[in-house]
Amino acid sequence: MKIERVTEGLSLKRDLDSGTEQQRNAVLEILENVxxxxxxxxxxxxxxxxxxxxxSLKVTAExxxxxxxxxxxxxxGYIREAAENIRSYHSRQVRQSWITTEADGTILGQKITPLDAVGVYVPGGTAAYxxxxxxxxxxxxxxxxxxxxMVSPPGKDGKLPAGVLVAANESGVRExxxxxxxQAIGALAYGTDTIKAVDKITGPGNIYVALAKREVFGDVDIDMIAGPSEIVVLADGEVGNPDYIAADLLSQAEHDRRASSVLVTPSMELxxxxxxxxxxxxxSLPRVEIASxxxxxxxxxxxxxxxxxAIEAVNELAPEHLEIMTVDPIGIIGQIRHAGAIFLGENSSEPIGDYFAGPNHVLPTNGTARFSSxxxxxxxVKKSSIISYSKKAVMDNGHKIAALARLEGLEAHARAVEQRLK
Structure with missing residues (x-):
């Protein structure tokens, strides 16, 4: 593994595969056909x-x-326990609608509304997820x-992987x-007799899935266009077992030929x-070709x-996964500005987050941790603003609002408020 001395200018950003013209045209044809x-x-x-x-397209009870x-x-049992951990963690993220009343009688607030329908894409092929x-x-x-x-490509036997079906059933998915x-993205976006359209599509896939998600965005929402997996390990050289660090770097390398595994440290010995x-x-890895x-x-x-x-270099890298193996990992958290998921201490191996701990493993890649979560x-969910202006508030502020509207050249806006001042 190559070792470089650096002081600045690091980046994990890679050109995302935007597909060939032939692939893009194929996707457009598929979507139109669906x-x-x-x-x-x-x-x-x-x-x-x-x-x-x-x-039939629908998975049966049998x-x-x-x-x-x-x-x-x-x-x-492990799938059930993982699901419980994930549910417990995400339950703490739930927001509540709220209302506040001002002294002049104005009521302001925010209404939280869940999306009506979501489509989940689960990759298939040689692996099950x-x-x-x-x-x-x-x-x-x-x-x-x-x-x-939920949609997922079937195998040659016409079935979905058993683990995927068990996970879906344990999660309560009935479709x-x-x-x-x-074609699956097209079905979720536009609907068919069997698969009704949804409002948002989430989940990773191959280049055709990624291109299709880009194309249908606007008709529906999407989560993100994910790039290859990334891990950065930040180690001070005082703690951090080389065996552990190497294993964690390889845990991402085996994902994809374009996955990125990086160690940042001030210690040449480490x-x-x-x-x-x-x-x-x-x-000794079974996926040695990919990982190599x-x-x-x-x-x-x-x-x-x-x-x-080293810390500044990590912030420049803005990795999907960041492991901190230092004497005081908690003391470093405040200095980390950009990372999708942060793992503290040598016992917090990245796969723990992938499968079991509870936080989500769908993370920003390719430097997008600078601005996404x-x-x-x-x-x-959607957030709707609530506004109920009182008569007093209109009388006190109407002329201000009309002046701002005229500043933008919108006379009808100004008059709409002034009607209430008469």
């Missing part, structure tokens, strides 16, 4: 891209029952969303559909030990002159 032909388009695309001709037989009973189900569904439920529809890709340990652990490419192209160990420089309950 809008026009509905279920038939979904069934045709599933046969074409997933290699299975389905009779399929869910079968899934429980395939997932070990103790693992089902029960954790994606929990992280996307539960905050929506806590927010009070009335309807949640589960076997369809993936851009840097060298971690570099050696990464190479050692890398050799990630470490080679997007992995790095940055050695700074001071801890202060993890998926949360607020993403599934």
């Amino acid at each position: 809008k026009k032909n509905g279920d038939q388009a979904l069934l045709d695309y599933t046969a074409k891209f997933d290699g299975i001709r389905l009779d 399929e869910i029952e079968e899934a429980y037989k395939l997932v070990p009973e103790d693992v089902v 029960p954790s994606s189900v929990l992280m996307n569904v539960i905050p929506a439920q806590v927010a009070g969303v009335g309807r949640i529809a 589960i559909y076997k369809v993936g890709g851009a 840097a060298e030990k971690v570099s050696e340990e990464v190479e050692k652990q890398l050799a 490419a990630s470490i080679r192209d997007y992995g790095a160990i940055y050695v700074t002159e001071t801890m202060e420089q 993890p998926l949360n309950v607020d993403d599934f």
Whole structure:
């Protein structure tokens, strides 16, 4: 793993894959076909891209029952416990509507309203992602969303992975559909006979899913366009086991060839030990090809002159995941301005956040932690302003409002208020 001495100018930002013109055109064609032909388009695309001709898009009760037989009973228990942790954490994010009354009788407030319907996309292909189900569904439920529809591409057997079905059922999802890709996004955005349209779509996917989400934004809301996974470990060299740090860096490297794994430290000794340990652990990973490419192209160990420089470097990187392995990790939190999720101490390995602790693992990537947050309950509600002006408030402030309206050249606005001053 390459080691560099640095003082400034770090960045994890990579050019996000915006797709080729051919891919973009394909997505537009798929969306238009789904809008026009509905279920038939979904069934045709599933046969074409997933290699299975389905009779029905909706997952049946029998399929869910079968899934429980395939997932070990103790693992089902772990899914339930993870769901409980996630629900407990997100319950603390719930906002309440509020009203306040001013001395002149004016009433102001804010009304919190859950979205009516949300669509959750769960990736398929060679891997199954029960954790994606929990992280996307539960905050929506806590927010009070009335309807949640889940879509995911089927395997060659025409079924969804057992773990995904168990996670969905344990989360209380009652609409589960076997369809993936851009066509699934089109169904959620525009609706078909089987899949009714939603107000917002969340969840990660491949380039076609990402392009489709971009295209339908405006007709519906979306969560984000996520880039490759990132981890930064900040270590002072006084604490921090090189074995642990190397393992955590590799936990992200195995995600994707473009995933980024970075150590920032003022300790050259620690840097060298971690570099050696990464190479050692890398050799025995099942996904060694992916992880090796990630470490080679997007992995790095940055050695700074001071801890202060290391902290500033972390803020420049604005990582998706940040692990702090220092003598006093809590004392450093206040100096961290940009990070999606912050893990404190050597026992807080990043996968703990991915699966079990409770905070959401849908996080801002590619430097967007500078201005955005993890998926949360607020993403599934709307906030409406409430204004009830009293007669006294109109008489006291009407001329001020009319003057501001005329400053903008909006005479009708001014007159609308002045009508009430007569």
